[in-house]
Amino acid sequence: xxxxALRVIRLDEGLEEKFWNHVNQDPLNHYFFILDWRxxxxxxxxTLAMDKERIEGLMLVFKDAVVQFRGSREAxxxxxxRLDLQNVELTAPVNCGDIISEYYAAPATYEIMIMHVDKGRxxxxxxxxxxRLAQDDAEDIARVVREANFGWWxxxxxxxxxxxxxxxxxxxxxxxxxxxxxxSTRFVDIGCNFGIVATDEAYRNxxxxxxxxSHMVKEIFSRHSKALIHLLTNNSPAVRVYSKVGFSPYTSFxxxxxxxxxxxNQS
Numbered sequence: 001x002x003x004x005a006l007r008v009i010r011l012d013e014g015l016e017e018k019f020w021n022h023v024n025q026d027p028l029n030h031y032f033f034i035l036d037w038r039x040x041x042x043x044x045x046x047t048l049a050m051d052k053e054r055i056e057g058l059m060l061v062f063k064d065a066v067v068q069f070r071g072s073r074e075a076x077x078x079x080x081x082r083l084d085l086q087n088v089e090l091t092a093p094v095n096c097g098d099i100i101s102e103y104y105a106a107p108a109t110y111e112i113m114i115m116h117v118d119k120g121r122x123x124x125x126x127x128x129x130x131x132r133l134a135q136d137d138a139e140d141i142a143r144v145v146r147e148a149n150f151g152w153w154x155x156x157x158x159x160x161x162x163x164x165x166x167x168x169x170x171x172x173x174x175x176x177x178x179x180x181x182x183x184s185t186r187f188v189d190i191g192c193n194f195g196i197v198a199t200d201e202a203y204r205n206x207x208x209x210x211x212x213x214s215h216m217v218k219e220i221f222s223r224h225s226k227a228l229i230h231l232l233t234n235n236s237p238a239v240r241v242y243s244k245v246g247f248s249p250y251t252s253f254x255x256x257x258x259x260x261x262x263x264x265n266q267s
Contacts, residue, residue, distance in 0.1 A: 006056060006078045011037075011046040019048070022055045027190050028114055028228060028250050032068055033060050034190055047082065049075035065089065073099060086261045097254035104259035112255050115239070115247040116191070116228040119221045122246040124214040127207040133170040133182065138162045140179035141170065148198035168195060171215055173208055181208035183216050191226040197238070209241045217245055 011019055019037075023030035036044040040062070049057040049071060057071020059079040067083065069076045069092040076096040080103050092100050097109065133141060138158040145156045161170075164184070173181040180200040185192045194216065199208045220227045231238050233252055 006049045006051055006075060008047060008049050008078050008082055011048055015048060018053070018055060019046070019058075022058075028116060030058070030070060031114070031191065031193065031228070032062070033058060033070070035188065035193075036060065036062050039188075047079060049078045059083065061085070067091075069093070069096065069100075076100070083261075088259050089255075089257050090259050091253045091255045094252050094254050100254060100256065100259075103261060103263055104256060105262045106256035106259045108257070110255040110257070111233040111252050112230055113233045113239075113252045114228055114230055114250040115242050116226060116250050117217065117242075117246040117248070119225040122214075122217050122221065122227075123244065124218055125207070125244060126211045126214045128173050128181075128211040130171040130173050130181075130183070130212050130215040133165075133172045133179065135162045135165050137170070137172065137179055138165070141172065141182050144172075144179060144182050144200055145196055145198045147200065153196070153198070164195075169216070169219065171212060171219075173203075173211065175203065181212055183209075183212040185216055185220060185227075187220065187223050189224055191228050192220040192224055194227070194229040197229075197241075204237075209238075210244055213241055213245050 009015070023033050027034060033046060037046060043063045045061040047059040048055050057069065057075020057079060060068040064085060065088060067085070067088045067090045069079055073096055076092055077099050080100060088104070090100055090104060091112065094111065101109070138161040141161045142156050142158045145153045168184045168186050170182065170184045172179040180203045181198070183197040184195040186195065194213070197209055197212055217227050229242055229247065
């Protein structure tokens with residue numbers, strides 16, 4: 001196969017129309033490209049790989065730490081060659097894992113999946129009644145989140161939770177005066193992504209997570225028409241919970257965390 005002569009160029013005002021036309025053809029696949037460019041542009045850099053006037057792929061860099069690739073293998077190869085960050089978290093199409101691994105080494109690789117549900121297809125199941133959480137609950141929220149999955153959420157602090165509450169919708173379930181299960185999302189019209197769902201170990205397998213997800217979907221669908229979640233494909237308990245509430249798989253990605261640049265030309 002002849003490799004396309006791709007032009008790699010930073011997104012600017014002159015390319016905005018092409019960018020929006022491209023990502024809006026498949027909004028879930030480009031969810032964070034849309035979200036970050038709309039709401040956190042100062043912290044976001046987007047680079048395009050173009051074949052003449054057609055976008056073949058995109059690279060998102062958020063806060064010089066989180067990187068996402070979309071597009072063909074040729075496009076991902078061209079884009080990762082231009083990435084000059086040493087330590088990053090990376091996601092890319094599943095069929096591009098080998099390309100990413102040529103440039104970044106990590107202790108482990110993962111596969112993450114988008115699951116989604118459209119309004120009218122949900123199957124809500126609430127055996128426990130969640131309630132809206134506020135800044136006074138930040139210490140409890142941080143504790144539940146850290147303990148639920150220390151390897152992924154160990155940097156969650158009460159301060160970070162307090163700062164997130166103004167932009168995010170947090171709910172929880174209490175037992176004996178303590179928050180023992182939590183969930184969060186952000187209400188946006190392109191689709192509301194679940195940020196966190198976590199349950200204290202002592203209260204698992206009792207329907208708490210299913211009740212949290214069901215309550216949040218109900219709140220989402222009172223405002224918008226789509227809910228989604230990015231989660232590890234091998235996280236069977238979480239997949240089971242979301243499936244019960246009506247979510248179905250959409251697409252998957254290759255992922256590395258704490259990736260360190262090991263080779264390749266940089267510019």
